[in-house]
Amino acid sequence: MNLTLHIWRQKNRDDKGGFVTYPMEGVNEHMSFLEMLDVLNERLIEKGEEPVAFDSDCREGICGVCGLIINGVAHGPEKKTATCQLHMRHFRDGDVIRIEPWRSRAFPVIKDLVVDRGVFDKIIHAGGFISVNTGSAPEANQTQVPKLYADLSMDAAECIGCGACVAQCPNGAAQLFTAAKISHLGYLPQGQPERYRRAVRMVAVMEENFGNCTNFGECEAACPKGISIDFIARMNRDFLKAKLTG
Amino acid sequence: MKLDAKIPAGPLADKWTRHKFDLKLVNPANKRKFEIIMVGTGLGGAAGAASLAEMGYNVKAFCYQDSPRRAHSIAAQGGINAAKNYQNDGDSIYRLFYDTIKGGDFRSREANVYRLAEVSVNIIDQCVAQGVPFARDYGGLLDNRSFGGAQVSRTFYARGQTGQQLLLGAYQALARQIGAGKVQMYPKTEMLDLVVVDGRARGIVTRDLTTGKIESHSADAVVLATGGYANVFYLSTNAKGCNTTAIWRAHRRGALFANPCFTQIHPTCIPVSGDYQSKLTLMSESLRNDGRIWVPKAKGETRAAGDIPEGERDYYLERKYPAFGNLVPRDIASRAAKEVCDDGRGVGPGGRGVYLDFSDAIQRLGRQAIVERYGNLFEMYERITGENPYEVPMRIYPALHYTMGGLWVDYNLMSNLDGLFVIGEANFSDHGGNRLGASALMQGLADGYFVLPYTIGDYLARHMGEKPLPTDHPGFKAVEKETHDRMEKLLSVNGSRTVDSFHRELGLLCWEFCGMSREQTGLEEALRKIPALHEQYWKDVKVLGGNDELNQSLEKAGRVADFFELAELMCHDALDRKESCGTHLRLESVTPEGEALRNDDDYTYVAAWEFSGTGKPPTLHKEPLVFENVELTQRSYK
Numbered sequence: 001m002n003l004t005l006h007i008w009r010q011k012n013r014d015d016k017g018g019f020v021t022y023p024m025e026g027v028n029e030h031m032s033f034l035e036m037l038d039v040l041n042e043r044l045i046e047k048g049e050e051p052v053a054f055d056s057d058c059r060e061g062i063c064g065v066c067g068l069i070i071n072g073v074a075h076g077p078e079k080k081t082a083t084c085q086l087h088m089r090h091f092r093d094g095d096v097i098r099i100e101p102w103r104s105r106a107f108p109v110i111k112d113l114v115v116d117r118g119v120f121d122k123i124i125h126a127g128g129f130i131s132v133n134t135g136s137a138p139e140a141n142q143t144q145v146p147k148l149y150a151d152l153s154m155d156a157a158e159c160i161g162c163g164a165c166v167a168q169c170p171n172g173a174a175q176l177f178t179a180a181k182i183s184h185l186g187y188l189p190q191g192q193p194e195r196y197r198r199a200v201r202m203v204a205v206m207e208e209n210f211g212n213c214t215n216f217g218e219c220e221a222a223c224p225k226g227i228s229i230d231f232i233a234r235m236n237r238d239f240l241k242a243k244l245t246g
Numbered sequence: 247m248k249l250d251a252k253i254p255a256g257p258l259a260d261k262w263t264r265h266k267f268d269l270k271l272v273n274p275a276n277k278r279k280f281e282i283i284m285v286g287t288g289l290g291g292a293a294g295a296a297s298l299a300e301m302g303y304n305v306k307a308f309c310y311q312d313s314p315r316r317a318h319s320i321a322a323q324g325g326i327n328a329a330k331n332y333q334n335d336g337d338s339i340y341r342l343f344y345d346t347i348k349g350g351d352f353r354s355r356e357a358n359v360y361r362l363a364e365v366s367v368n369i370i371d372q373c374v375a376q377g378v379p380f381a382r383d384y385g386g387l388l389d390n391r392s393f394g395g396a397q398v399s400r401t402f403y404a405r406g407q408t409g410q411q412l413l414l415g416a417y418q419a420l421a422r423q424i425g426a427g428k429v430q431m432y433p434k435t436e437m438l439d440l441v442v443v444d445g446r447a448r449g450i451v452t453r454d455l456t457t458g459k460i461e462s463h464s465a466d467a468v469v470l471a472t473g474g475y476a477n478v479f480y481l482s483t484n485a486k487g488c489n490t491t492a493i494w495r496a497h498r499r500g501a502l503f504a505n506p507c508f509t510q511i512h513p514t515c516i517p518v519s520g521d522y523q524s525k526l527t528l529m530s531e532s533l534r535n536d537g538r539i540w541v542p543k544a545k546g547e548t549r550a551a552g553d554i555p556e557g558e559r560d561y562y563l564e565r566k567y568p569a570f571g572n573l574v575p576r577d578i579a580s581r582a583a584k585e586v587c588d589d590g591r592g593v594g595p596g597g598r599g600v601y602l603d604f605s606d607a608i609q610r611l612g613r614q615a616i617v618e619r620y621g622n623l624f625e626m627y628e629r630i631t632g633e634n635p636y637e638v639p640m641r642i643y644p645a646l647h648y649t650m651g652g653l654w655v656d657y658n659l660m661s662n663l664d665g666l667f668v669i670g671e672a673n674f675s676d677h678g679g680n681r682l683g684a685s686a687l688m689q690g691l692a693d694g695y696f697v698l699p700y701t702i703g704d705y706l707a708r709h710m711g712e713k714p715l716p717t718d719h720p721g722f723k724a725v726e727k728e729t730h731d732r733m734e735k736l737l738s739v740n741g742s743r744t745v746d747s748f749h750r751e752l753g754l755l756c757w758e759f760c761g762m763s764r765e766q767t768g769l770e771e772a773l774r775k776i777p778a779l780h781e782q783y784w785k786d787v788k789v790l791g792g793n794d795e796l797n798q799s800l801e802k803a804g805r806v807a808d809f810f811e812l813a814e815l816m817c818h819d820a821l822d823r824k825e826s827c828g829t830h831l832r833l834e835s836v837t838p839e840g841e842a843l844r845n846d847d848d849y850t851y852v853a854a855w856e857f858s859g860t861g862k863p864p865t866l867h868k869e870p871l872v873f874e875n876v877e878l879t880q881r882s883y884k
């Protein structure tokens with residue numbers, strides 16, 4: 001199939017950037033979206049033009065580094081699908097595709113489609129862990145964890161940290177990302193001792209760097225792992241309880 | 247050069263305990279005085295960096311990704327082995343040890359493997375305490391599944407994302423130390439060379455991938471946890487960025503490279519769909535628990551899978567290996583798939599695929615049970631292929647997945663260079679000629695959490711009172727200049743071919759001549775073709791852009807240059823080892839049934855290669871493998 005791509009090109013953080021149009025011929029429906037961009041880049045290099053910079057690594061939807069706004073939607077048109085897992089069979093001959101980087105003040109563009117998401121790590125540094133030094137763990141089966149809670153914890157833990165939730169949110173809020181980690185650890189007995197302290201600390205860093213949540217729900221819709229916004233309610237309860245009880 | 251593996255004396259089961267007592271200690275106040283560099287922050291690196299920082303050491307950690315949470319350990323699906331014997335099915339440390347030694351076709355060290363099995367139980371405790379949400383049964387206790395190469399259920403798992411959850415556990419432990427200021431983290435920073443002064447590793451030279459800045463970092467010890475080199479084949483299940491540069495540069499600086507030809511081909515990957523293919527996707531081996539592998543009995547079958555009656559299907563693994571059936575080790579399953587496809591019975595486009603069929607399991611257990619066990623894998627398969635595996639069987643084919651070879655290390659995980667430690671997939675130590683499923687996560691975490699923190703202390707204690715070299719030392723300056731010049735050189739060639747086009751061609755050469763089967767004439771041909779292509783690379787590669795900015799082509803160009811040299815070494819090693827063992831199948835050495843035939847009299851050794859200079863053949867050093875506890879047998883899974 002033949003496509004027309006409008007791709008955001010931006011030399012560096014300070015450059016203003018803009019769209020450049022590339023006709024893209026001979027796209028195979030079995031290609032992944034990123035493989036289509038690989039082919040474009042090979043053609044550009046052969047013509048002596050600089051290739052389009054974009055992030056990708058595992059290309060199996062788990063490392064969370066890829067992420068493009070495709071026709072206005074984070075990770076493109078398929079539900080619960082990271083950009084690297086999106087295949088060209090979901091497009092049609094003659095389609096015009098607009099490709100942009102994550103748009104958020106918290107994620108500055110480094111070059112073309114590559115953004116800096118370092119601030120996500122800062123939220124985790126603030127408290128997204130259970131404090132247990134190597135060697136001091138009790139026997140693994142000593143504490144039983146009801147299957148329901150283990151499963152809920154896992155539902156939240158599936159977050160890949162891609163940032164689509166922030167990119168899609170009209171407010172640029174990071175509630176879903178933060179809530180997923182707070183819930184992952186908060187559902188488990190091991191996570192109880194630090195549960196409220198964790199919520200307060202992580203939320204503080206989140207609020208310093210990101211916009212506010214006004215319940216649009218765009219984050220859940222954009223999430224390639226289908227993380228539920230119920231976790232945000234849970235985070236809010238933990239946070240409120242921590243604040244009220246000191 | 248005399249290779250001393252420093253394996254402690256005494257009975258197998260006591261070696262590690264005794265050794266831990268014999269190791270020198272660094273007292274808590276002195277730990278603060280040492281600096282350690284950790285390169286790579288996957289399972290091994292993040293676990294190691296976090297553990298060392300918790301003990302009080304100052305750690306500088308580096309990764310090429312934008313966050314340690316993205317390391318490729320994250321993609322491991324199926325699980326992690328541990329000898330907990332929770333299932334009461336006869337597992338023990340000794341059995342895990344034995345399965346691993348046998349699975350590796352008797353080409354690994356007894357003492358290392360025993361230690362791995364021994365600490366496996368601590369890993370599970372540690373991970374659970376960190377909040378890794380392992381699968382549980384309704385009683386709230388940990389669940390296990392079975393896995394290839396074993397007849398007990400000892401694999402712990404978190405849906406189909408065990409690697410992700412274990413990595414996040416280690417990443418969170420690391421994040422805690424970063425927050426506490428004990429680890430200084432350098433994301434988007436790639437190690438491009440090792441600095442060795444007077445035979446001792448003193449630091450590294452890195453490139454900031456965002457600004458291009460070349461910088462030196464000095465420390466009391468350097469740890470490489472940079473993973474494997476399967477991407478030498480271009481198409482593999484590794485992440486696009488996985489590369490050999492860190493260990494290859496260390497090799498060029500004097501570190502020995504052991505068993506480079508031991509590269510694992512995973513039996514259950516999604517087949518190649520076209521020449522634009524950028525990587526291959528693994529379908530967890532755990533699928534073989536419930537899926538049945540088959541091909542049509544007739545060559546050139548054109549009917550859809552569902553239209554082929556039961557009697558006309560060949561469940562070839564169940565037929566050939568009744569005891570293990572679909573759960574034979576990876577090397578055997580891969581070769582069997584190649585065999586039936588070579589026989590013209592492969593399925594799918596190009597005939598390079600076999601069916602992995604879940605219809606029996608869905609009938610037996612119900613669809614819901616299958617969703618719970620493999621839901622995310624089925625979704626992934628459908629996204630990539632457009633086919634629904636609940637309705638039609640999956641199509642799978644072997645692909646490069648893991649490299650057992652790596653830098654040579656002794657029992658303390660230190661290379662032959664003083665002060666250079668190597669952990670996880672980057673070293674060669676535990677898997678011999680073939681790695682069993684669910685053992686990579688185990689080894690990465692064992693090395694990082696429970697081995698390195700002890701052994702590195704012994705090395706540091708011997709250097710108490712010494713200071714790291716200043717980074718303006720001539721040793722650092724010289725390497726910085728070399729690194730800078732190499733980048734400039736790559737940019738200045740301005741030839742006609744892209745980096746990827748060279749990499750693809752190199753990958754095809756490796757796959758053809760040093761892939762699932764190898765023979766003398768092919769390897770000799772590869773040893774002519776690879777250097778020729780390498781030479782052409784430096785004359786005709788085209789890398790655009792500058793050195794002082796984010797330049798992904800330049801990053802790739804440096805990595806591919808190193809892959810060329812590694813590919814050559816891999817072929818030298820494969821040529822030297824005239825026996826078949828594990829994944830290394832020499833067509834000259836097979837049993838009458840076509841299985842791998844070892845030659846224990848001549849090849850019971852670790853092949854540790856020394857770099858002898860660019861363009862010169864490498865020098866082989868042999869570390870004999872001594873088996874005091876297990877009897878070397880022809881592997882049989884029948």
